[in-house]
Amino acid sequence: MLEFSSLILIAIVALGTYSLRVSGLLLSNRLVKEGRIKIFLDYLPATLLLALILPSIIKEGISGLIATAFIILCMYKTNNILLSMCIGIAIVGLNRNFGFL
Structure with missing residues (x-):
């Protein structure tokens, strides 16, 4: 059974996580969206996506690069996201299970 102090710690961590997420939403409306800040905010989603995906590609090695290509x-x-994802997953999965690369 969880102790009371454990429940308090879980509640504090949950409150901290929630406040970080909400503060980003609340503060984003106050940013000046002109000039360099607008350019930065326009490129931010692409750079975050790249920062999340690139380590996985590098970790997979050659099969990750081939799957990415x-x-x-x-x-x-084809402009078909689902088909593209399935092809990438199949290439990495085949390499992991059968080691063809």
């Missing part, structure tokens, strides 16, 4: 090619040709 096939994903980009599939997206360029």
Whole structure:
């Protein structure tokens, strides 16, 4: 059974996490969206996505790079996100299970 102090700690951590998320939403309306700040905010989602995906690609090694190339090619040709993801997952999965690369 959880002790009372554990429940208090869980509540404090939950409150801290919630306040961090809400403060970003509340403060984003107060930012000046002109000039360099607007340019920065326009590029921010792409850079965050790259920062989240690039380590996984590098970790997979050659199969990650090949899967990425096939994903980009599939997206360029078909513009189908689901098909592109399935191709990338299949390439990495086949390499992990059968080690063809």
